[in-house]
Amino acid sequence: MNSTAVAPRDTGVLVVGACQAGIQLACSLREYGYSAPITVVGAERHAPYQRPPLSKTLLHAETSPDAIALRSEAFYADQGIRLVLGERIIRVDRGDGGAGVAYAHSGRSFAFDRLALTVGARPRRLPVPGADLAGVHYLRDADDALALRAALAEAVDVLVIGGGFIGLEVAATARELGCEVTVTLADNRLLERAVGVPTSEFFLDAHIRRGVRVHLGAPPVRLLDDGHGRVRGAELPDGSVLTADLVVVGIGAVPRTELAEQLGLTVDNGIVVNEYGLTSDGTTVAAGDCVACPPPVDLPDGPVRIRFESVNTAVEQAKTAAALLADRPVPYGAVPWFWSDQYDLKLQVAGLSTGHDRYVVRGEPDTEKFAVLYYRGGHLVAGDFVNRPADFLAVRSALAAGRTIPPEAATDTTVPLKKLIADDPRQAVA
Amino acid sequence: MPKVTYVSDAGEARVVDGLVGDSVMQTAVRNGVPGITGECGGVLSCATCHVFVDEADLDRLEPVSGLEDEMLDGTVVDRCPNSRLSCQIKLSDELGDLRVTTPEAQE
Ligand SMILES: Cc1cc2nc3c(=O)[nH]c(=O)nc-3n(C[C@H](O)[C@H](O)[C@H](O)COP(=O)(O)OP(=O)(O)OC[C@H]3O[C@@H](n4cnc5c(N)ncnc54)[C@H](O)[C@@H]3O)c2cc1C
Ligand code: FES
Numbered sequence: 217m218n219s220t221a222v223a224p225r226d227t228g229v230l231v232v233g234a235c236q237a238g239i240q241l242a243c244s245l246r247e248y249g250y251s252a253p254i255t256v257v258g259a260e261r262h263a264p265y266q267r268p269p270l271s272k273t274l275l276h277a278e279t280s281p282d283a284i285a286l287r288s289e290a291f292y293a294d295q296g297i298r299l300v301l302g303e304r305i306i307r308v309d310r311g312d313g314g315a316g317v318a319y320a321h322s323g324r325s326f327a328f329d330r331l332a333l334t335v336g337a338r339p340r341r342l343p344v345p346g347a348d349l350a351g352v353h354y355l356r357d358a359d360d361a362l363a364l365r366a367a368l369a370e371a372v373d374v375l376v377i378g379g380g381f382i383g384l385e386v387a388a389t390a391r392e393l394g395c396e397v398t399v400t401l402a403d404n405r406l407l408e409r410a411v412g413v414p415t416s417e418f419f420l421d422a423h424i425r426r427g428v429r430v431h432l433g434a435p436p437v438r439l440l441d442d443g444h445g446r447v448r449g450a451e452l453p454d455g456s457v458l459t460a461d462l463v464v465v466g467i468g469a470v471p472r473t474e475l476a477e478q479l480g481l482t483v484d485n486g487i488v489v490n491e492y493g494l495t496s497d498g499t500t501v502a503a504g505d506c507v508a509c510p511p512p513v514d515l516p517d518g519p520v521r522i523r524f525e526s527v528n529t530a531v532e533q534a535k536t537a538a539a540l541l542a543d544r545p546v547p548y549g550a551v552p553w554f555w556s557d558q559y560d561l562k563l564q565v566a567g568l569s570t571g572h573d574r575y576v577v578r579g580e581p582d583t584e585k586f587a588v589l590y591y592r593g594g595h596l597v598a599g600d601f602v603n604r605p606a607d608f609l610a611v612r613s614a615l616a617a618g619r620t621i622p623p624e625a626a627t628d629t630t631v632p633l634k635k636l637i638a639d640d641p642r643q644a645v646a
Numbered sequence: 647m648p649k650v651t652y653v654s655d656a657g658e659a660r661v662v663d664g665l666v667g668d669s670v671m672q673t674a675v676r677n678g679v680p681g682i683t684g685e686c687g688g689v690l691s692c693a694t695c696h697v698f699v700d701e702a703d704l705d706r707l708e709p710v711s712g713l714e715d716e717m718l719d720g721t722v723v724d725r726c727p728n729s730r731l732s733c734q735i736k737l738s739d740e741l742g743d744l745r746v747t748t749p750e751a752q753e
Contacts (some may be wrong), residue, residue, distance in 0.1 A: 243678065266687045284687070288676040295678065526686060555691035560715075564691055605713060609693055609720025616753075634720060 225258045227253060229541055230318055230328035232475065234258025236267065237504030238334035241287050242297045244538035254297050255326055257318070259304035262358050263289070268527060270361040271385040272557050276393070277365060281358040281556040292479060300326075308479055314499030318457040330499060330541055333476060333487060334534065337469035337505040337525065344379060346439030351447040352463045355382055367462050371395050375450060375460035379406040381556045383466030384419065387428055388558035390464075397428045398458050400450070402435035402467075410554075412569050414588050415600040418581045422561060431458075439463060461514060469525060471506045475534050484508055485524045493537030501540060503533035511568065512549050513597075513615075518570050526554035551615040553608075560584075564608040567598030567615045576623045578607065578633075587611075587633075596620040610634040648737045652679045653744040664737040670746060671695040671733035681748025688733035690714060692753040695732040696721040700745035704728050707735055723749035 229245060231238045235258045242254050258264065264286045273279045290298045303320040308331065310316030318326045339354040341347060350548040353364045364386070368374070374390040376383045379401035391397045405416035406423075423430055436450035440457065448460040458528055482488040482496035486508030493501045493509075508521040512532075515522075529552050536548040553566040561584060569575075571588035579586035587607045590598040596615065601608040610633035620640035621633055648664045650673050664673040674682040674695075683694035690713050699707065707730065710718070714734050718725045732746065 232680065247680075268687055268689070272689075287678065291676060291678045339663065429707075461649075531685060555686060557689060557690070557691075564692065604716075605690065605693070606716040606720045609717065613720070632719070 217554065218575050227315070227327040227329050229254050229330045229332055230319065230326050231256040231332045231338055233334035233504070233506070234260070234265075234299060234301065235334070235336060235504075235530075236286070236527055237336070237534040238332070239264045240531045240534035241332055241334060241501075241503060241538045243287070244535045245542055246295045246297070247382045248539055248542035248543045248544055250538070252329070254295075255300060255328070256297060257300045257303050257305055257320065257326060259302070260357060260359075261302045263301065264299070265358060266527075267357075268360060268394060268555075271355055271382050272389065274358075274361045275365050275368060275386070275389045275461070277369075281362075282416065289420045294530075300324075300351055303403075305475060308475055310470050310479060310497075310500075314497075330501070332537060332541070333495075333500065333506060334504045334530075335472040335475065335500040337471045339465070340468045342439075342465045342467060344436055344438050346441060346447065346450075347449040347465070349439055349441055350445055351461060352439065353464050355386065356469070365463065368393055368395065370460035373460045373462070374398070375400065375458055375463045376466065377401070377450070377463065378466035378468070379408070379430070379432075380466055380468060381404060381407065381410065383464065384423065384558055385509045386464050386466065386555060387423065388426075391426055391428055391520065392559065395462075398431070398460065399423065399428055400431040400434045400436060400452065400458060400574075406430070406432075411563075411565060411600045412439055412572070412575055412588055412590060413564070414575070414577055414581065415602070418586070418602060419558070419561075419563075421581075422559070422584065425597055426559060469505065471508070471523060475505065476502070484521065486521075488521065489533075489537075491536075491549070492540045492545050493533055494540060501537035504530040505535045507533060509533065509548065513551060515568060516593075518568075522568075524552050526552060528553050551612060553612055560601050560603075562605065564601045564605065566598075566601075566608060567610040569598035569600075572597055574623065574625055578626050579604065589621065589623060591623055607633045610637060613637070648739065648741065649743045650674075650737070651743070653745065653747040654679065654681055655748060655750040659734055666738055668737055670697065670735040670737065670744060671731075673737065674732065680746075681752070682732060683752045684733060685753075686733075690717060690731065690733070693717045693721050693731065694750060695728055696723065696725075696749050697732045697746040698726055698749070699728045699730050699735075700747075701728060702703045703744050703746075710734075719750070722751050722753060 249543040442448035476487040487502040532550040569590040576589040599611040671684040686692035
């Protein structure tokens with residue numbers, strides 16, 4: 217990373233992808249004093265919006281995509297951020313030093329001095345016969361959510377394939393709307409990649425208590441046709457059949473890497489960036505769901521790079537990339553966190569529990585109000601929190617400050633966790 | 647149209663026209679008012695929308711819910727008696743104009 221500065225800036229920064237990461241990148245550039253032009257090009261027709269409500273409130277018909285907009289039109293104008301919607305970039309030509317031209321599907325072109333990729337991810341497609349039948353839905357963008365909302369209003373039997381956040385949030389909403397709901401998944405526990413075992417077990421019980429049927433370790437082998445091209449259910453590996461008039465597939469997302477590949481950037485389960493958000497060509501930056509980056513927190517023996525799909529990660533990575541482009545580089549090192557809302561259950565997760573060797577449970581999971589604190593080598597590394605927001609905030613700030621909470625004391629729910637935050641003796645030695 | 651005055655920690659005031667139904671947090675974030683992050687979009691998950699409400703406006707607001715109360719205990723800048731999470735304050739014509747001060751830090 218010898219020279220990241222480019223002297224003449226006439227065409228400025230082009231941000232491809234106008235959502236959480238792209239808009240944050242543009243806003244942060246201005247905040248960090250970048251004064252050349254900024255253009256953000258997005259493929260969707262809606263003004264940039266928040267994705268989390270798509271699997272929650274938006275399905276209840278309470279909200280319109282306008283109501284979840286990230287910024288006002290006046291704000292973009294005020295900040296001199298040119299927002300171009302409904303244009304998909306399909307090719308980028310680039311010369312030396314990072315400058316080049318991007319071409320949209322429509323034929324429009326956009327010149328730039330520096331390029332930022334915030335293109336996000338697309339839903340992973342279900343790889344079985346029948347997956348393209350009518351009545352099979354995916355959920356990634358606002359149009360998907362509006363289509364799913366209309367379908368849910370008519371549905372009786374809903375089958376959710378996948379036990380991650382999106383699947384479970386849709387299952388919760390469908391149940392609240394009065395549908396019969398079945399969840400079937402390949403993994404042997406819910407939210408396997410995101411939370412620890414006690415939290416997975418809690419969510420299994422919580423969904424069952426609310427009348428959802430759950431099949432673990434049962435990925436459908438095919439979806440069944442009602443004879444008119446509409447889905448009528450799914451067949452499981454043991455030959456049994458689940459009937460449904462609406463199927464929602466939520467089996468993860470795949471990073472959009474086509475443009476990066478075309479540019480010859482290193483791609484490995486996401487566009488590879490360093491801790492400054494810089495890609496392998498040394499000039500292009502990238503942020504958000506499309507990115508594989510060094511873990512922001514210490515993960516001994518962990519993966520060298522991770523992809524972490526959350527609002528907080530998109531925002532922090534975008535700030536990091538903007539700081540680099542504005543010649544104020546600061547490495548990305550924020551403690552990742554995210555949340556999920558299902559029924560009246562608020563889940564908050566702070567840190568990365570990967571590779572923990574000990575955990576303690578605070579409170580009684582059966583009361584639907586508890587926390588799990590994870591430790592590795594004696595250090596507090598992460599926590600899962602269900603309806604315990606004060607505990608979540610305490611752990612998030614302890615982790616951010618490199619401090620700890622003694623596991624023995626943490627199980628006493630009469631003492632606020634905030635009062636137990638202590639210096640991490642091992643951290644001080646290291 | 648209700649107006650919200652945001653006073654920064656350093657004492658600078660900015661007046662923004664709000665829309666009925668939007669929250670004080672949304673109004674700030676959409677218009678790029680510094681000092682309010684609102685990362686979770688207003689679902690009581692992040693506590694990055696902490697504000698101090700002008701004493702004169704405080705009594706007119708809906709009371710603090712149990713969840714908001716718990717979260718206020720964990721804000722980065724310690725809570726005061728007039729602390730609120732601004733995503734929980736919805737603008738309305740009855741409520742009228744509001745004045746809030748943003749803390750030194752949210753995260
Ligand atoms: C339904 C749902 C619920 C979620 N709930 C939560 C939650 O509760 N909590 C949480 O922390 N996170 C949640 N997330 C995750 C969070 O929303 C994402 O991590 C975040 O949106 C990532 O932002 P991004 O900008 O990287 O990508 P995206 O939001 O995917 O944005 C990328 C944008 O780029 C555009 N684009 C792609 N290619 C091109 C191109 N070639 N030209 C032009 N434009 C292009 C796309 O159309 C898209 O608008 C949820 C995600 C979804 C889908
Ligand atoms: S915006 Fe997250 S708690 Fe208010």
